[in-house]
Amino acid sequence: MTTAPDDARQGFLAAALYTTREHRAIESMIACADLIVKRAHEDWHAAADDLVHALRFFREFVDGAHLQNEEAVLFPFLARTLDVDASVFGAQALSEHEESRISMRTLDAAINAVDAGADEVRRDLLEHFAEYLSRLEEHLHAEDAYLYRVLSDALSPDQQAALQATLSQARVAGLGPERSEAFLRSARFLCERYDVAFPE
Ligand SMILES: [Fe+2]
Numbered sequence: 001m002t003t004a005p006d007d008a009r010q011g012f013l014a015a016a017l018y019t020t021r022e023h024r025a026i027e028s029m030i031a032c033a034d035l036i037v038k039r040a041h042e043d044w045h046a047a048a049d050d051l052v053h054a055l056r057f058f059r060e061f062v063d064g065a066h067l068q069n070e071e072a073v074l075f076p077f078l079a080r081t082l083d084v085d086a087s088v089f090g091a092q093a094l095s096e097h098e099e100s101r102i103s104m105r106t107l108d109a110a111i112n113a114v115d116a117g118a119d120e121v122r123r124d125l126l127e128h129f130a131e132y133l134s135r136l137e138e139h140l141h142a143e144d145a146y147l148y149r150v151l152s153d154a155l156s157p158d159q160q161a162a163l164q165a166t167l168s169q170a171r172v173a174g175l176g177p178e179r180s181e182a183f184l185r186s187a188r189f190l191c192e193r194y195d196v197a198f199p200e
C-alpha cells in the first residue's frame with residue numbers, strides 16, 4: 001500500500017484549513033473591490049455606496065478580525081508548535097499586517113476628506129485602495145503557500161481541525177456571531193452585484 005492517499009488527504013486538509021472560507025471570501029471581495037474601484041473611476045456617484053461598503057468590510061472584517069485572529073491565535077500557535085522558520089514567517093506576516101492597517105487609516109482619512117467635500121482626493125483614494133487590495137492579495141497567497149506546506153507537514157488532521165475551530169470561534173467571539181455572519185452576507189451580496197463568485 002502506498003502512502004499517496006494519506007498524503008493527498010493530509011494536503012487536502014491543510015488546504016481546506018487555510019484556503020477555504022475566510023481567505024477565499026476575502027479574495028472574492030478583493031476581486032469585487034477592484035471592479036468597484038474601476039467603476040468609481042468612471043462614475044464616482046454610481047459606485048460611492050459600494051465603495052463605502054467594501055472599505056468597511058476590509059476595515060472591520062479583514063483588518064479588525066481576520067488579521068487580529070491570526071495574530072492572537074494562529075501565529076502564537078505556529079511559534080509554539082513549529083520550528084524557528086515559523087517565527088520568521090510570523091515576523092514578515094506581522095509587518096504586512098501593520099502595513100495593511102496603516103494603509104487602511106490613510107484610506108479612512110481620504111474617505112472622510114471626500115465626505116467633507118474634498119473631491120480632488122477621490123483619485124488618490126481609488127489608487128491607494130487598488131494598491132491596498134493588491135498587497136493584501138499577495139499577503140493571502142504567501143500565507144496560503146507557506147501554511148499549506150507547513151501545516152501539511154507538521155499537523156495531524158485532528159490538530160488542523162482543532163486549529164480551524166479555534167480560529168472560527170475567535171472570529172465569532174471578536175465580531176459577535178451576528179456581525180460575523182452579517183459581514184459575510186453583505187460581502188456575498190456585493191460580490192453578486194458585480195458578478196464575482198463568492199465561496200459557499
Ligand atoms: Fe495575515
Ligand SMILES: [Fe+2]
Pocket residue numbers: 023066070140143
Ligand atoms: Fe490570512
